[in-house]
Amino acid sequence: MSHRKIEHLNDNRIIYRRLPVSDKPSHSFDWGYFYEDGTYEFYDLFKSKALINTYKSLRWHLRVIWYLNPQLNLEEFSKLAEFIANKNNGFTTFTMPPEKLKNVIRDINKTDLEHPPNNKQRKIIFKDFTGLTLHEKLTIVGQLIGKQSEIDSSKIYESMLLINHEGKRITIKLLADILNCSTRTINRKMNDQLKQEKNILNEKI
Known part of the structure; x- marks a missing residue:
């Protein structure tokens, strides 16, 4: 298994983790936040050791990155998508064929940035480096x-x-x-x- 080259995203100031913006926590703690009614606004890509293992999952990850990084132009996003979709860079268990990836990028480019990608509801969010x-x-x-x-x-x-x-x-x-x-x-x-x-x-x- 290749080492996930997350430093490439960090060096290019790519946002892949974002706390809820509109939703406010019911309770705040030293270790994180509790949303009694849940929130769909928390995005936390590449947190798990698990790699992206389906085309559908890769498409969703790329859609989230496009949504969280509106400063990217299409050329910059395309290069980033190619990097993430390359198995050798440690994000996926496969390498998506170039033509298929181009189609995915084209479709994502047509999406409305005002509409967030589908997301799972979360009630508990732990801060990074809690030591827990x-x-x-x-x-x-x-x-x-x-x-x-x-x-x-x-x-x-x-x-x-x-x-x-x-x-x-x-x-x-x-x-x-x-x-x-x-x-x-x-x-x-x-x-x-x-x-x-x-x-x-x-x-x-």
């Missing part, structure tokens, strides 16, 4: 989300995202431990969409 261990983060998630009266799909998904971002495989037992409930409860609440997402996230580890 995975166990400590999972404990916080359990305290803030698991204590609420009913375990639902949004709570399960939030826990799945954290586990994945920490480079760990998602298991029913780990989800039950985080949310302080039985594995039977998790199995009962895991709808087909969550099961599919769990498999997709685990495939990237």
